[in-house]
Amino acid sequence: MQLNILIIDPLEKITEVVRQNFDKNFGASIQAIHTLEEGLAFLDKKPTLDLYIIRNYNGLDQNTGRMAEFAKPLLAKLDSIENKTPVIVLGDVELAIKANIYVCYEMKIQELNKIFYRALNLKREDFLHMKLPKYVPFPISNFYLMDRSPCDVYIKLTKTTGDEFIKRLYVGDSFTKKDLKKYESLGLADFYITREEREFFINDLLEQTLKNLKAKGDDETHFDKNADSFTIGTDMIKLLGVTPACVELVEETVDNIKTHILKTGKLSDLFKNVFNDKHSFSYRRSYLICIVSYMLLPRMEWGGVDQRSSLFEKISLVSYFHDIYLETDEMLKINSLEDLRKANLSPRERDIVLNHANNAAMIIHNYPHLPQGVDAMIRQHHGSANGLGFPEVYSSSISPMAIFFIVVEEFATLILTAKVMDTSLIIKDLKTKFTLPSYRKYVSEIEAVFLSK
Ligand SMILES: [Fe+2]
Numbered sequence: 001m002q003l004n005i006l007i008i009d010p011l012e013k014i015t016e017v018v019r020q021n022f023d024k025n026f027g028a029s030i031q032a033i034h035t036l037e038e039g040l041a042f043l044d045k046k047p048t049l050d051l052y053i054i055r056n057y058n059g060l061d062q063n064t065g066r067m068a069e070f071a072k073p074l075l076a077k078l079d080s081i082e083n084k085t086p087v088i089v090l091g092d093v094e095l096a097i098k099a100n101i102y103v104c105y106e107m108k109i110q111e112l113n114k115i116f117y118r119a120l121n122l123k124r125e126d127f128l129h130m131k132l133p134k135y136v137p138f139p140i141s142n143f144y145l146m147d148r149s150p151c152d153v154y155i156k157l158t159k160t161t162g163d164e165f166i167k168r169l170y171v172g173d174s175f176t177k178k179d180l181k182k183y184e185s186l187g188l189a190d191f192y193i194t195r196e197e198r199e200f201f202i203n204d205l206l207e208q209t210l211k212n213l214k215a216k217g218d219d220e221t222h223f224d225k226n227a228d229s230f231t232i233g234t235d236m237i238k239l240l241g242v243t244p245a246c247v248e249l250v251e252e253t254v255d256n257i258k259t260h261i262l263k264t265g266k267l268s269d270l271f272k273n274v275f276n277d278k279h280s281f282s283y284r285r286s287y288l289i290c291i292v293s294y295m296l297l298p299r300m301e302w303g304g305v306d307q308r309s310s311l312f313e314k315i316s317l318v319s320y321f322h323d324i325y326l327e328t329d330e331m332l333k334i335n336s337l338e339d340l341r342k343a344n345l346s347p348r349e350r351d352i353v354l355n356h357a358n359n360a361a362m363i364i365h366n367y368p369h370l371p372q373g374v375d376a377m378i379r380q381h382h383g384s385a386n387g388l389g390f391p392e393v394y395s396s397s398i399s400p401m402a403i404f405f406i407v408v409e410e411f412a413t414l415i416l417t418a419k420v421m422d423t424s425l426i427i428k429d430l431k432t433k434f435t436l437p438s439y440r441k442y443v444s445e446i447e448a449v450f451l452s453k
């Protein structure tokens with residue numbers, strides 16, 4: 001079980017100390033928000049988390065110019081959404097006593113941890129027993145764009161006497177993707193790093209990956225690298241949240257997709273890559289969504305060339321992030337309640353699928369200068385307004401851009417999963433699926449652009 005914690009605190013330094021504490025001692029995942037407005041907006045969406053930590057900070061309110069308490073409006077907001085999640089307030093605050101609100105008067109980590117146990121009704125033993133592992137796994141695919149090992153790397157041997165970790169790469173060892181593929185062909189999925197070197201390793205991984213991705217190379221190699229970086233970037237975001245290094249990697253990858261489409265231009269050439277199944281289904285579909293959107297955008301009523309390029313930008317970001325939490329191709333292909341019923345998922349996987357749109361919209365919340373509308377598109381990309389589950393029937397009461405995305409994604413999925421590639425059959429399927437005029441108009445545009453090709 002991994003605990004998910006949100007901390008709302010204006011000071012990044014304090015957040016960082018708290019984050020490291022919860023990561024190191026409890027293996028928890030932390031999201032951070034630094035402004036009151038963002039905090040309020042975030043809580044409005046009723047996130048599903050295990051704990052909120054809110055710091056009471058007396059500071060100047062930018063809007064009124066008066067001194068204001070940071071915690072009070074946030075607590076009032078939690079009240080208004082009938083919050084049941086435990087809350088820890090850091091710092092002195094006057095409060096009406098409530099069952100799920102705890103105050104940590106002293107800014108000391110030990111004190112905070114004591115209250116943390118109380119708030120979540122946990123004991124120290126719960127974590128001792130969990131014993132944070134000495135080695136942490138990373139999928140071998142995360143190493144694809146690296147060529148040098150920044151620390152010792154281990155493989156795990158499962159024995160009846162317990163797991164054994166054997167050093168496979170020494171610090172400074174160089175390797176190629178071919179070497180890594182060899183390990184994978186032997187059935188090995190993960191490499192291991194010691195817990196102490198985890199952070200150092202991740203930083204180096206991101207650095208090497210980005211450098212490699214930016215290096216010049218022929219088009220094909222570059223396309224392959226971009227497909228690898230797509231998987232690596234989404235893995236890192238799930239692991240770390242939106243950090244500056246992750247953002248840099250996302251931007252480079254998304255930019256490469258856009259440049260590739262602009263440069264290639266010809267649909268038949270673009271499609272060649274889409275059907276090359278050495279790349280993941282997830283990458284190919286996101287890339288195809290970008291291609292289809294790029295072809296459709298000039299036909300949309302949404303304004304001129306400038307606006308078109310900003311829309312293309314938004315859709316590229318949405319196509320990168322929207323399914324970030326889905327782990328398997330089977331999960332990625334579920335687009336309706338009916339698909340969900342047919343799929344053979346464990347309760348955990350079902351839960352992931354039902355919440356993936358809302359959770360992806362949550363994680364992108366910290367993305368710097370996020371273009372307007374991107375989070376709504378991500379949240380609503382299966383047609384439900386709050387990003388939870390799948391609607392019984394599609395409705396027009398969601399963002400028009402989300403409707404555009406839903407139709408385009410369905411088209412892309414049908415292209416990638418069709419037994420025989422027959423555009424007219426696929427368009428017929430789209431017409432059966434989308435009957436509302438607000439959805440149908442995009443089907444008509446797809447028909448106009450793709451049927452003759
Ligand atoms: Fe999707």
Ligand SMILES: [Fe+2]
Nearest residue numbers: 322323381382
């Ligand atoms: Fe999805």
